[in-house]
Amino acid sequence: MASDSLTPRQQALREITRQPLRTPGAYRDTADMRPTPHYFGMNTFGARQMREKLPKATYAKLVEAVRLGKKLDTEIAPVVAQVIKEWAVSRGVSHFTHWFQPQTGLTAEKHDAFLTFDENKLPIEQFSGEQLIQSEPDASSFPSGGLRATWEARGYTAWNPASPVFILESGGTKTLFIPSVFIGYNGEALDEMTPLLRSSDVLSARATALLETIGDKGALRVFTTLGAEQEYFLIDRTHFAMRPDLVMANRTLVGAPPPRGQQLEDHYFGGIPERVQACIAEVEWELMRLGVPIVTRHNEVAPSQFEMAPIFEETDIAVDHNQLVMAVLRRVALRHGLQAIVHEKPFAGVNGSGKHCNWSMSIISDNALDGVNLLKPGKTPHQNVRFLLFLAAVLKGVHEHAGLLRAGIATSGNEHRLGANEAPPAIISVFMGQMLTRVIEDIAAGKTGGQGAADAMLALGVAKLPEVAQDNTDRNRTSPFAFTGAKFEFRAVGGSQSIAFPVMLLNACVAGALEEITAELKAELKKTRKVDDAALVVVRRAFKATTAVRFEGNNYSDAWVKEAAKRGLLNLRRTPEALAQLSTPRAKKLLTGLGILSKEELESRYHVRLERYIKDMLIECHTLDQMAGTQILPAGLGYLASLTRTASETKALGLKENPALAEVRKVSTLVSGLQEAQAALQVAIAKAEGLHDAPEAQAKFLTAEGAAAMGAVRACSDALELVMGDTAWPLPRYREMLFPV
Ligand code: ADP
Numbered sequence: 126m127a128s129d130s131l132t133p134r135q136q137a138l139r140e141i142t143r144q145p146l147r148t149p150g151a152y153r154d155t156a157d158m159r160p161t162p163h164y165f166g167m168n169t170f171g172a173r174q175m176r177e178k179l180p181k182a183t184y185a186k187l188v189e190a191v192r193l194g195k196k197l198d199t200e201i202a203p204v205v206a207q208v209i210k211e212w213a214v215s216r217g218v219s220h221f222t223h224w225f226q227p228q229t230g231l232t233a234e235k236h237d238a239f240l241t242f243d244e245n246k247l248p249i250e251q252f253s254g255e256q257l258i259q260s261e262p263d264a265s266s267f268p269s270g271g272l273r274a275t276w277e278a279r280g281y282t283a284w285n286p287a288s289p290v291f292i293l294e295s296g297g298t299k300t301l302f303i304p305s306v307f308i309g310y311n312g313e314a315l316d317e318m319t320p321l322l323r324s325s326d327v328l329s330a331r332a333t334a335l336l337e338t339i340g341d342k343g344a345l346r347v348f349t350t351l352g353a354e355q356e357y358f359l360i361d362r363t364h365f366a367m368r369p370d371l372v373m374a375n376r377t378l379v380g381a382p383p384p385r386g387q388q389l390e391d392h393y394f395g396g397i398p399e400r401v402q403a404c405i406a407e408v409e410w411e412l413m414r415l416g417v418p419i420v421t422r423h424n425e426v427a428p429s430q431f432e433m434a435p436i437f438e439e440t441d442i443a444v445d446h447n448q449l450v451m452a453v454l455r456r457v458a459l460r461h462g463l464q465a466i467v468h469e470k471p472f473a474g475v476n477g478s479g480k481h482c483n484w485s486m487s488i489i490s491d492n493a494l495d496g497v498n499l500l501k502p503g504k505t506p507h508q509n510v511r512f513l514l515f516l517a518a519v520l521k522g523v524h525e526h527a528g529l530l531r532a533g534i535a536t537s538g539n540e541h542r543l544g545a546n547e548a549p550p551a552i553i554s555v556f557m558g559q560m561l562t563r564v565i566e567d568i569a570a571g572k573t574g575g576q577g578a579a580d581a582m583l584a585l586g587v588a589k590l591p592e593v594a595q596d597n598t599d600r601n602r603t604s605p606f607a608f609t610g611a612k613f614e615f616r617a618v619g620g621s622q623s624i625a626f627p628v629m630l631l632n633a634c635v636a637g638a639l640e641e642i643t644a645e646l647k648a649e650l651k652k653t654r655k656v657d658d659a660a661l662v663v664v665r666r667a668f669k670a671t672t673a674v675r676f677e678g679n680n681y682s683d684a685w686v687k688e689a690a691k692r693g694l695l696n697l698r699r700t701p702e703a704l705a706q707l708s709t710p711r712a713k714k715l716l717t718g719l720g721i722l723s724k725e726e727l728e729s730r731y732h733v734r735l736e737r738y739i740k741d742m743l744i745e746c747h748t749l750d751q752m753a754g755t756q757i758l759p760a761g762l763g764y765l766a767s768l769t770r771t772a773s774e775t776k777a778l779g780l781k782e783n784p785a786l787a788e789v790r791k792v793s794t795l796v797s798g799l800q801e802a803q804a805a806l807q808v809a810i811a812k813a814e815g816l817h818d819a820p821e822a823q824a825k826f827l828t829a830e831g832a833a834a835m836g837a838v839r840a841c842s843d844a845l846e847l848v849m850g851d852t853a854w855p856l857p858r859y860r861e862m863l864f865p866v
């Protein structure tokens with residue numbers, strides 16, 4: 126068939142099957158397949174490079190600032206700036222940018238050239254200490270949730286020296302990226318990173334106080350560790366471009382289920398297709414050079430779905446790195462003719478994408494500069510009591526602030542995941558695994574009463590937990606928050622989210638609980654001088670008080686929904702009700718009390734997120750309306766016209782049978798149904814838009830009536846897709862997008 130007689134869909138399929146493979150030879154010298162450590166971090170300027178290039182005293186100050194989370198000394202900034210500039214310029218960099226995370230879920234950047242004029246008006250390259258430390262983007266067009274009126278739109282970005290600067294290569298040019306925070310002139314947090322950094326500091330202070338109370342001196346700092354597993358889809362770029370819903374909303378709003386989805390269970394951990402492998406390898410190569418330690422790759426459950434996971438890092442850096450993972454993935458995939466989709470639910474009927482946030486706490490002390498994991502039992506009874514104390518703090522934090530954690534993952538995309546039978550439910554509970562559950566229940570039941578803490582630790586076998594835990598704790602894939610041996614895995618986080626917000630909330634919940642636990646312990650220490658015994662009393666109380674939040678069974682089951690209700694756990698299915706948790710007195714008390722967010726900052730986060738939900742929903746509604754009106758209906762009417770012609774020609778021939786007639790009836794019913802559903806969707810859109818001044822009512826309307834109106838259009842469209850002639854159907858089908866040939 127000549128290609129001009131092909132439909133656009135057929136043409137796309139033809140192009141896809143002829144797509145040449147892009148191999149490493151295209152971007153790296155294949156003779157130079159040197160081992161990873163050779164190029165890991167080569168595009169970053171981190172501690173290692175700083176040590177070589179900076180004067181000793183400057184380096185010492187910088188390292189101290191980074192390690193202890195202190196502010197950078199403005200005196201050393203010019204020296205650091207000079208060294209960074211020389212490094213960057215020697216690598217062919219012409220511009221620099223502060224790189225920050227406004228509350229858009231994405232990152233922001235504005236590039237400036239290393240250029241100024243000397244006294245003779247000759248152009249010279251320049252990068253000053255001030256430019257490194259601070260920059261002033263026009264802040265008026267970023268979401269602020271009412272925190273900052275546009276007429277006082279001044280805000281500035283400030284370098285976060287804990288996160289290394291890096292060179293981003295794009296479009297054949299190189300730019301120096303300076304990870305930064307973004308704050309208003311009165312210091313109010315306008316971004317995702319500032320509250321996260323504050324939560325890290327607060328958690329560090331509360332954890333250190335607890336450590337001191339139990340007699341563990343010498344902790345310089347406690348930091349949280351984070352390893353974010355990223356799930357994503359890779360589909361053909363041409364198909365993506367032909368789907369207005371994917372382009373506009375990152376998810377398909379129509380699409381009939383293909384005969385084969387994921388039921389054969391053959392994709393998970395299956396062989397990685399060659400084109401995908403080539404793409405992932407290039408993504409990893411770019412990320413490794415940016416210092417992002419991506420070490421795991423595999424096929425996920427849904428067709429065309431994959432996952433990558435890094436080695437865990439300090440949380441603040443891991444959050445920046447996850448943004449790089451998403452950005453590099455999108456960018457590099459295009460070079461392979463692929464489109465990466467990190468949306469939580471791009472395709473109905475198959476699994477969506479989450480981002481498991483593996484999280485723990487670590488102490489830095491003079492003799493353990495890399496950190497000692499606090500969620501890992503140790504060798505001595507005292508270390509094991511300490512482990513239980515921190516465990517109790519996590520349980521307490523999650524139990525008391527489950528609503529807040531739920532709010533942290535409330536987005537329009539995640540709404541399609543949570544509570545469906547594939548992803549953790551909207552009920553936040555904690556899975557501990559068999560071994561730990563036994564220990565927790567024995568302690569809660571007072572089985573350790575009478576004996577000292579040391580004997581209790583031995584009797585309970587806490588020290589033996591790590592080895593056994595590794596094998597025993599990862600079995601429950603249905604839990605939103607699971608202990609998986611030496612770390613917790615927050616599994617309900619969405620694939621496209623900036624993880625700064627949910628992780629900040631998790632840090633806050635645990636910091637709050639650490640504070641309470643320390644206070645209780647201090648009270649207990651007035652009764653006994655044996656620290657470990659007193660600690661065990663506090664642990665016992667916390668384990669008893671948090672029984673309701675522990676759940677080891679199947680989180681997908683209906684029985685759990687009932688049981689959770691009986692236990693008084695929240696089940697917040699829809700985004701607006703989940704976001705409302707940001708406005709509860711409990712949330713306010715926690716976040717303002719710890720100094721992580723002011724009252725205004727917290728309110729603004731609620732508004733930004735609610736507005737975002739409304740906007741996402743309206744974009745989906747409009748996209749679907751337009752697709753129905755300009756693609757699906759016209760295609761349906763065109764197909765109907767051809768059927769009608771056939772029917773009347775058949776009739777004219779005077780034949781006994783007129784098979785086209787039955788088809789005409791079938792298709793015309795579906796087309797009329799689609800027309801009606803589209804009209805109803807338009808009414809819903811108008812109603813929703815009429816609620817513009819009442820965002821809460823608007824969000825509620827959209828989550829109920831808006832979603833239902835979209836669902837009705839989809840049902841008609843999907844039915845039509847399954848009866849219309851293949852060449853008449855205008856959109857790439859699920860079969861074609863998810864099962865590349
Ligand atoms: P699992 O099989 O339970 O998912 P993995 O060992 O594969 O466990 O780890 C998954 C992710 O958890 C990785 O990104 C890993 O770096 C991260 N991780 C492991 N230990 C920790 C820790 N102490 N703190 C934070 N993340 C961790």
Ligand code: MG
Binds near residue numbers: 354481614
């Ligand atoms: Mg995991």
